[in-house]
Amino acid sequence: MKKSNLPFVDSKEDGAQRRLEQLGYPQELDRKLSVFGNVVMALSNVSPVMAAFVYALAAFATVGIATGPAAILQGINVILIGLILGELGSMYPVSGGLYSIVSYVLPKPLVFIAVFTFMIQAFIYPPSIAMGVAQYLQILFPQLPQGALACSAISAITLIIALLIGLNSIVTSNRVAKIFLALQMAVIFVFLYVCFANPQRSLGDVLFNAEMLNESGTGTVPVTFAAVLMGIGILCAAIDGYPASLGFSEETKGSCRNVGKAVFISAATTAVIIVVVLIMGMVAAPDLFAFLSNESPLLYTAESYMGAIGATIINAGIIISSFGCLVVIINYMARVLYTGARDRIWPGKMNSALMKVSGKGKVPWAATILIAAVDCILVFASDIVTLITFGGMAAATVYLLIAIGSINSRLRDKESTRPFKMPLFPIPSIIVILFLVVAITSQTAKDLAIVGGLLALALIYYFAYIRPRDRKEEKDENQ
Numbered sequence: 001m002k003k004s005n006l007p008f009v010d011s012k013e014d015g016a017q018r019r020l021e022q023l024g025y026p027q028e029l030d031r032k033l034s035v036f037g038n039v040v041m042a043l044s045n046v047s048p049v050m051a052a053f054v055y056a057l058a059a060f061a062t063v064g065i066a067t068g069p070a071a072i073l074q075g076i077n078v079i080l081i082g083l084i085l086g087e088l089g090s091m092y093p094v095s096g097g098l099y100s101i102v103s104y105v106l107p108k109p110l111v112f113i114a115v116f117t118f119m120i121q122a123f124i125y126p127p128s129i130a131m132g133v134a135q136y137l138q139i140l141f142p143q144l145p146q147g148a149l150a151c152s153a154i155s156a157i158t159l160i161i162a163l164l165i166g167l168n169s170i171v172t173s174n175r176v177a178k179i180f181l182a183l184q185m186a187v188i189f190v191f192l193y194v195c196f197a198n199p200q201r202s203l204g205d206v207l208f209n210a211e212m213l214n215e216s217g218t219g220t221v222p223v224t225f226a227a228v229l230m231g232i233g234i235l236c237a238a239i240d241g242y243p244a245s246l247g248f249s250e251e252t253k254g255s256c257r258n259v260g261k262a263v264f265i266s267a268a269t270t271a272v273i274i275v276v277v278l279i280m281g282m283v284a285a286p287d288l289f290a291f292l293s294n295e296s297p298l299l300y301t302a303e304s305y306m307g308a309i310g311a312t313i314i315n316a317g318i319i320i321s322s323f324g325c326l327v328v329i330i331n332y333m334a335r336v337l338y339t340g341a342r343d344r345i346w347p348g349k350m351n352s353a354l355m356k357v358s359g360k361g362k363v364p365w366a367a368t369i370l371i372a373a374v375d376c377i378l379v380f381a382s383d384i385v386t387l388i389t390f391g392g393m394a395a396a397t398v399y400l401l402i403a404i405g406s407i408n409s410r411l412r413d414k415e416s417t418r419p420f421k422m423p424l425f426p427i428p429s430i431i432v433i434l435f436l437v438v439a440i441t442s443q444t445a446k447d448l449a450i451v452g453g454l455l456a457l458a459l460i461y462y463f464a465y466i467r468p469r470d471r472k473e474e475k476d477e478n479q
Contacts, residue, residue, distance in 0.1 A: 010419040015255035016093040025342070029095060029250045029335075030362040032171050035262045038245050038252045042266035044177035045332055046241035047129075047325030049184040051270075052277040053298050053318050054132035055238035058389050060297050063231040064212025065288060066223040070231025071278045072207070074239050075271035077232070077435045080428040081399055082242065082267025084406045089246045090260030090420035091409075096339030097246035097332070098398055103343065105405030109462055114401040115345060116458030117394045117451075122333035122371055124391045125237075126326060127378040130155035130162075133322045134379075139296070140315045155379035162326040163372035166334065167358070167365055173331050180324025187317030188277060191298075194305045195280035206282045213292050220289055229442035236399070236439065237392035239274050241325070242266040247332040260420025331363075333371050338364035345466065393443060393451050396436050403432040 008019055017027050033041065059067040085101070094100035102114040134154035138144050144154070165176055211220040212227060245263040252259055281298040284305070285291035294300035299318075303311035340346065341354035356366040406422070406429045422428060440448075 007415055007417045010090075010256045010417065012255050015257070015419070016249065016252060016259055019093055019256050020250060023092065023094065025094065025250075027250070028357055028362070030171075031251055031253050033174065033248055033252045035252070035254075035258050035265075037174055038248050038258075038262040039266050039269070040178050040181055041174060041248050041328055041331075042242050042245035042262070043269060044181045044324050045244035045328040046266070046270045046274075047184065047321050048270070048273040048277065049187050049318050049321040050129060050132060050325045051238045051241070051274045052281070053296060054129070054136075054322065055240075056235070056274075056278055056298075057296070058392075059231050059234045059238060060292060062234055062389075063227040064220070064223060064292050065206060065210035065282055066212060066227040066231050067235070068206040068210060068279050068282055069208075070228050070235055071239070071275045073228070073435070074232050074235040075275040077432060078239050078242070078271040079268050080432050081402070082264040082271075083422045083428045084403060084432065085243060085246065085267065086260035086264035086420045087418055087422040088402070088406060088409065089249065089263050090256045091416060091418055093246075093249040093252070093256050093259045094339060095247055095250040095335040096343070097249070097336055098243050098402060099336050100249075100339055101246070102398075102401060102405055105409040106401060108467075109459060110401060110404075112345075112462040112466065113455050113458045114398050115340065116461065117454060118398045119336065119340065120454065121391060121394050121398075122336055123374050123378060124394065125241075126159065126162075126329055126333065126371060127155065127375040128391065129322055129326045129329065130158045130375065131379055133158050133319055133326065136296075136315055136319050136322070139299075140312065140319065149380075152380040156376040158323065158326065159330075159372050159376050159379070162323065162330055163368060165327050166330045166368050166372075167363060173327060177324055177328050180321055180327075184317055184321030184324070187314060187321065188273065190310075191302055191314060192277065192280055194302065194310075195284035198284045198305050200284055200286055203279065203283060206279060211288060211292075213289075217293065220292065226442060229438055232435065233396055233439035233443050234389055234392045236396040236436075237389070239271060240392075240395050241329070242270045244328060244332040247335045250335075255419060257419035264420070330368060330371055334364050334368035337367035337370065341367070347465075389447060390450065393440065393447050394454075396440050397451060397455075400433060400436040400440065403429045403436070 008022055011018060017031065020027060056067060063070065088101045088105060092100055092104050098118050099115050102111050106114065131151060134151045137154055138146055138151060166173060210223045212223050214221045242263065245266040249259045252262060281301045285301045286304045291297045291300055299311060299314060302314045337354050341351040344351050354367045357363065358365045407426055410425060
């Protein structure tokens with residue numbers, strides 16, 4: 001992997017492109033996105049409606065109303081992560097996003113732990129989104145085939161349609177994203193209006209007197225602080241997606257600072273919208289036991305006040321916004337695989353295949369197709385709660401390493417240019433590290449074992465393949 005910690009001069013006109021070339025990469029993708037366009041792509045990847053109505057299902061099912069205090073803590077965490085990513089993303093405006101950042105700020109063994117964990121998310125998030133779309137389609141149209149197999153089939157069809165859109169130019173994808181984002185903002189506005197107009201309990205009740213279903217599901221019991229900590233880990237998947245802003249770094253116009261601004265704005269907006277939606281959905285719920293027992297708790301709140309027609313409108317908004325999210329996340333993750341191949345982290349022939357870019361649309365078509373193909377298989381082999389829970393653990397691990405890397409970067413590279421400088425360093429980094437260590441260690445033994453196994457696999461891959469290959473190439477160059 002190419003590295004350059006040399007100082008550089010940022011330019012409002014083409015600073016990001018010049019920095020990319022200084023890092024040793026050619027400008028192959030099409031720079032057509034403004035900061036606003038970048039944020040639109042990131043928020044479409046986040047999909048606040050999808051996050052609240054689908055991803056948060058795992059939190060409600062696991063920790064109940066403790067989702068409220070957990071969401072506030074994770075929201076603060078996300079804003080701090082946004083500051084970290086803003087600084088590092090402006091220094092290394094490369095389309096690999098989090099993967100590219102860790103490759104510059106961490107020692108190589110830790111790089112491959114982060115890379116491996118992050119790459120796995122490319123094959124976790126899209127199928128979970130597609131399954132969410134399918135489930136809400138089955139609710140909205142009961143005449144559709146029901147059951148798990150039918151849900152998987154609908155999910156696969158949804159992925160294929162999203163793939164076809166993603167194979168077009170970034171301009172086309174951005175237009176689709178803008179339309180879907182506008183629609184989901186309208187859905188959120190309507191939902192929040194209803195919730196603010198019909199409060200059933202105080203904010204304090206939700207935050208300090210939280211309950212969850214008992215083991216038999218026949219009643220509720222008070223939650224413990226341990227449940228709140230577990231909720232933070234799960235919500236790492238729900239209040240996520242904003243790093244997609246970095247995935248479009250090579251397609252964002254202007255300065256390196258623009259990249260940093262875009263990711264911070266994306267993170268802060270993500271945190272505020274999703275936290276408010278989750279908490280107000282609980283504040284307005286007519287009955288908390290019915291809320292927690294419902295297949296879709298927030299939809300239960302909406303239907304209680306808006307009736308069947310209103311719930312149908314919300315449901316349609318969920319489907320539309322989730323599909324928009326799917327289009328963007330496939331685009332984003334394809335660029336991560338493309339950048340990884342460009343840095344030769346995969347076996348030789350696989351790198352060559354994943355680096356292929358379409359002539360007209362200038363998109364990494366091979367990586368895009370690979371993600372969609374694997375995800376079409378996964379929707380038949382997984383359930384959405386498992387995917388979301390594991391996705392949260394994977395995300396928390398990557399963000400923990402990013403926070404460590406931000407401290408390492410400041411200590412090691414004191415002369416490096418930082419177009420978007422994190423304020424109050426090292427406080428944001430330290431708080432994020434503490435947050436995530438507690439959140440990760442609060443998960444179940446099974447989830448910890450799975451993540452530990454993946455980390456071990458990443459190290460084996462590095463020491464068995466990457467390190468010997470790099471040493472051989474260095475030896476050949478010196479001869």
